[in-house]
Amino acid sequence: MECEGLHLNIDYVGSSGVILSPEQKAALQTSLVILQNENKFNRVYLWGKILGVKDDYFIAQGAYKDEFAGRKTFYSKDCIHWGLLPPATDEMKKKSALAKGRFTGDPSYEFEHVETKKVGEGEDAVDEEETTIIKEEDRLSSVISEIDEDVRIVPRGAFVQVPTAEVVKNRSFEGLSVQEAAKLCNYMHFREAKRLDLKTLLQRANMDKAIDFMDSIEDDVPRGSWSLQFERGSGLLTLRSLQWPGYVFYHVPASQKYGSVYFGTGEKNLDLPFML
Amino acid sequence: MYTTIALFRMPPQRNTLVDLLPRRSQSEAMEAELVDLLNDVDLNEADRAALYAKLELLRTSDESGVSLYDHLSELLAEVLTSPNPGQAVDNLERISERLKVTRVTSAGSKGSRYQGGVGPGLGSGADDSPLPVEREATFEGEMAMLKQAVGRERMQATRAPVLPASVAEKLSIIPDMMRQWHMFNMAGFGLPASDYTRLTLAMRKLVLDWPLKSIRFWGKILGIHKDYFVMETEFQDGDYESVTGSDDEDEEDNRKMAAASQNSDTLSKDVSICEDDDDEIRPVRKRPVSIPSEPHGTGTNAKVYFVCNEQSPYGRSGFGAENHATFPPFPGNEANYLRAQIARIASSTSISPIGYFKFDEEGAEEEEEHEETRDTYVRDEEFDGLPSRELSDPSLTCWVHHANYILPQGRTVWVNPVLAKRKGGQEGNEDEGEEDEDDDEEEERKEPDEPEPEFPQPLLIPISEDVDVGPTQAWLARLSSQFVPEHSPVAVTSVTWPGAVAVATDRGRFFENLYIGFGQKQLDSTQMEFPTGPEVTEQDDPTPGEEAAIRAAMKEQEEWQQTRGRRRGEGDDDDDDEDDDDEGDDEDGADFDDNDDD
Numbered sequence: 001m002e003c004e005g006l007h008l009n010i011d012y013v014g015s016s017g018v019i020l021s022p023e024q025k026a027a028l029q030t031s032l033v034i035l036q037n038e039n040k041f042n043r044v045y046l047w048g049k050i051l052g053v054k055d056d057y058f059i060a061q062g063a064y065k066d067e068f069a070g071r072k073t074f075y076s077k078d079c080i081h082w083g084l085l086p087p088a089t090d091e092m093k094k095k096s097a098l099a100k101g102r103f104t105g106d107p108s109y110e111f112e113h114v115e116t117k118k119v120g121e122g123e124d125a126v127d128e129e130e131t132t133i134i135k136e137e138d139r140l141s142s143v144i145s146e147i148d149e150d151v152r153i154v155p156r157g158a159f160v161q162v163p164t165a166e167v168v169k170n171r172s173f174e175g176l177s178v179q180e181a182a183k184l185c186n187y188m189h190f191r192e193a194k195r196l197d198l199k200t201l202l203q204r205a206n207m208d209k210a211i212d213f214m215d216s217i218e219d220d221v222p223r224g225s226w227s228l229q230f231e232r233g234s235g236l237l238t239l240r241s242l243q244w245p246g247y248v249f250y251h252v253p254a255s256q257k258y259g260s261v262y263f264g265t266g267e268k269n270l271d272l273p274f275m276l
Numbered sequence: 277m278y279t280t281i282a283l284f285r286m287p288p289q290r291n292t293l294v295d296l297l298p299r300r301s302q303s304e305a306m307e308a309e310l311v312d313l314l315n316d317v318d319l320n321e322a323d324r325a326a327l328y329a330k331l332e333l334l335r336t337s338d339e340s341g342v343s344l345y346d347h348l349s350e351l352l353a354e355v356l357t358s359p360n361p362g363q364a365v366d367n368l369e370r371i372s373e374r375l376k377v378t379r380v381t382s383a384g385s386k387g388s389r390y391q392g393g394v395g396p397g398l399g400s401g402a403d404d405s406p407l408p409v410e411r412e413a414t415f416e417g418e419m420a421m422l423k424q425a426v427g428r429e430r431m432q433a434t435r436a437p438v439l440p441a442s443v444a445e446k447l448s449i450i451p452d453m454m455r456q457w458h459m460f461n462m463a464g465f466g467l468p469a470s471d472y473t474r475l476t477l478a479m480r481k482l483v484l485d486w487p488l489k490s491i492r493f494w495g496k497i498l499g500i501h502k503d504y505f506v507m508e509t510e511f512q513d514g515d516y517e518s519v520t521g522s523d524d525e526d527e528e529d530n531r532k533m534a535a536a537s538q539n540s541d542t543l544s545k546d547v548s549i550c551e552d553d554d555d556e557i558r559p560v561r562k563r564p565v566s567i568p569s570e571p572h573g574t575g576t577n578a579k580v581y582f583v584c585n586e587q588s589p590y591g592r593s594g595f596g597a598e599n600h601a602t603f604p605p606f607p608g609n610e611a612n613y614l615r616a617q618i619a620r621i622a623s624s625t626s627i628s629p630i631g632y633f634k635f636d637e638e639g640a641e642e643e644e645e646h647e648e649t650r651d652t653y654v655r656d657e658e659f660d661g662l663p664s665r666e667l668s669d670p671s672l673t674c675w676v677h678h679a680n681y682i683l684p685q686g687r688t689v690w691v692n693p694v695l696a697k698r699k700g701g702q703e704g705n706e707d708e709g710e711e712d713e714d715d716d717e718e719e720e721r722k723e724p725d726e727p728e729p730e731f732p733q734p735l736l737i738p739i740s741e742d743v744d745v746g747p748t749q750a751w752l753a754r755l756s757s758q759f760v761p762e763h764s765p766v767a768v769t770s771v772t773w774p775g776a777v778a779v780a781t782d783r784g785r786f787f788e789n790l791y792i793g794f795g796q797k798q799l800d801s802t803q804m805e806f807p808t809g810p811e812v813t814e815q816d817d818p819t820p821g822e823e824a825a826i827r828a829a830m831k832e833q834e835e836w837q838q839t840r841g842r843r844r845g846e847g848d849d850d851d852d853d854e855d856d857d858d859e860g861d862d863e864d865g866a867d868f869d870d871n872d873d874d
Contacts, residue, residue, distance in 0.1 A: 011468050016498065016792075017465070017466070017498075017792035019461060019467075019468070020464065021462055021464040021756065022462070023462075023758070023760075051769075053748055102771070208377045211377070227501070229502065229503065245774075245794060
């Protein structure tokens with residue numbers, strides 16, 4: 001969610017239980033602007049909040065002109081002091097998948113994952129314990145990048161890809177109409193396209209290269225992992241992800257207003273195929 | 277949306293000029309009309325040609341699923357509503373291209389017709405999207421409710437409406453929702469303010485329609501297609517039968533469902549799904565005993581829940597009646613599942629600051645007879661409150677449960693199902709007292725297949741006793757404000773049921789429970805993954821080369837064994853022939869002689 005007008009736009013996601021207290025709003029309004037100025041970001045987003053045991057983390061992301069490249073992630077416990085998170089590497093992501101349980105709220109906390117392996121054959125087998133240590137900061141960074149990768153969405157047409165392969169905001173985006181907003185195919189994953197190559201040539205011929213450079217969420221597996229609801233008649237559209245419970249996307253049809261936040265525990269819902 | 281009432285009516289979305297052009301959804305009808313006309317024999321050539329031309333226009337293109345007629349009508353609409361109609365000729369191609377590009381077809385259905393226009397009743401068949409409701413229809417309903425709430429007569433001096441005394445009395449049981457909203461908002465939970473206003477209106481309507489003793493906003497359960505707003509109410513004594521006319525069967529089903537839903541998300545290691553299923557597994561097939569549900573007004577059925585989908589109380593929606601397939605299978609439809617989950621969540625997460633409720637002292641005699649849990653409590657009028665520091669203490673000793681614990685059986689008071697069956701299917705409620713006493717007697721004569729009695733957790737026990745979820749404890753307490761800790765509310769969130777929260781302010785004298793979430797329990801781990809390891813993983817079969825090597829090695833070992841056996845003369849019972857034994861005996865003495873010599 002963009003930090004401009006945050007205190008008004010946060011009401012759009014209120015129906016999912018996402019609330020910022022007046023204190024948090026006041027603190028965020030000032031500190032995010034300062035963050036933007038210090039780092040010369042083009043735009044700063046409030047990414048969301050990850051709930052921990054002792055404390056919660058507020059996450060903000062700053063983006064430069066090209067939205068895909070070079071996004072930086074910051075975390076804060078009190079909405080005032082922001083710390084830069086290291087970018088998530090593949091190795092970090094693999095290790096973070098082993099850490100179970102909630103985030104503690106202490107960024108220097110280390111999770112221990114113990115795996116017992118049997119070394120040796122037959123009767124000489126010895127139980128060897130392999131301990132992997134995962135730092136909470138690394139886990140935080142990996143979870144954020146996973147959530148972005150899996151569920152971060154934007155409406156179709158909101159971003160265009162210029163011929164220099166930069167991704168910029170589309171200034172003439174007027175919003176989706178009510179009928180268009182009701183279809184899942186109008187929302188795209190905000191990431192490098194993974195499934196575009198799988199489309200047939202016929203479909204690709206009909207697509208507009210400037211707008212359709214991202215995957216649509218219609219083909220997400222498992223089917224039905226998105227919950228689409230209209231509120232206030234057809235005045236507001238809310239998309240909730242069931243794969244990462246806590247991720248909420250809102251869009252006001254026929255207007256430029258859209259945004260998304262994640263307010264959750266940072267745990268993926270692995271039971272989803274059983275629930276649907 | 278959040279502005280005053282006057283702005284509810286939204287302007288129509290398109291220019292009225294455009295409404296003159298026929299809508300696309302009518303083009304099918306037009307096609308049919310034209311075909312009918314063509315069949316009319318009396319047409320002359322010119323007319324027929326004209327009709328054919330029109331039909332041609334209506335033909336749908338294979339690729340984009342749109343007919344020329346539709347595209348042209350949209351194009352003209354754009355042109356007529358554009359600010360510069362004089363420039364239309366120059367911009368015609370660009371407009372047309374833009375229309376084509378922004379027109380969206382679903383990936384799966386190439387032939388689906390794009391249905392434009394502002395009419396209701398949309399939604400292509402290909403995907404499952406919900407029909408966007410016309411704004412105005414929803415707001416009309418709300419407007420009606422608001423008007424009713426304000427009332428026609430007003431006192432001139434003050435702006436308060438004049439209400440008849442009975443109505444005012446009924447309305448007095450509605451809690452102070454705005455204060456609740458304020459408290460939750462300070463803590464960072466709950467719903468936006470306008471939702472609370474609408475909820476208050478809904479409460480008013482409920483209170484006027486039903487004979488309620490108390491009403492409370494329980495929370496919101498998020499669903500896939502729609503969300504549920506839940507109100508928890510208590511009916512006035514004696515009014516249950518008039519309200520719910522369900523027979524015993526229904527009630528039993530409800531209880532079974534609570535038990536089933538409780539077990540449906542425990543891991544599949546559970547041996548028994550329901551108590552009654554035990555009987556089915558026996559070789560002697562007995563009819564499964566159903567557990568009588570508790571009568572209305574007691575135990576799990578103490579509260580009646582009202583549920584609605586939208587914010588204006590149109591009553592329970594149609595989604596409640598659907599069956600949905602779940603794993604493990606759940607007996608009943610969504611409404612039952614919802615009720616069961618609400619019961620579980622309410623029972624696990626209704627907490628209050630310690631001292632707020634106390635036990636009713638008058639029931640002391642009865643307590644001595646049965647060692648049953650005390651299940652009545654009253655509000656302590658002299659509750660002085662606890663400092664915020666104690667309430668937010670992470671050890672959680674200052675908060676207690678005030679809802680009855682639900683046993684795995686699905687009730688709050690245990691009933692021995694075998695006993696009930698033996699007595700020939702009596703009503704559970706009247707004989708509960710007797711049955712309990714009989715339980716004590718029957719214990720000695722207990723048959724091996726009699727189920728173990730279940731004891732619930734006593735009421736008003738601190739929440740620190742709750743079972744941990746993995747490495748985390750079951751509840752987390754926190755002060756909500758960092759800037760002004762003196763006045764900040766204390767929030768206690770549940771880990772077992774993510775979304776359940778209890779917030780207290782004013783030293784614990786004002787508190788409230790709320791649930792906003794998906795209605796799922798947080799389990800320790802996901803459906804258990806199959807453990808891997810050398811014993812479990814499939815071993816590869818040995819290759820022929822390996823087999824030969826093993827066979828050779830075994831042969832060698834056998835021979836070695838045989839020679840050993842021959843020398844030592846041990847009487848092997850199994851494989852050796854008698855020849856070997858004899859030889860062993862003969863040589864026995866020889867060996868010993870040799871040894872003695874040495």
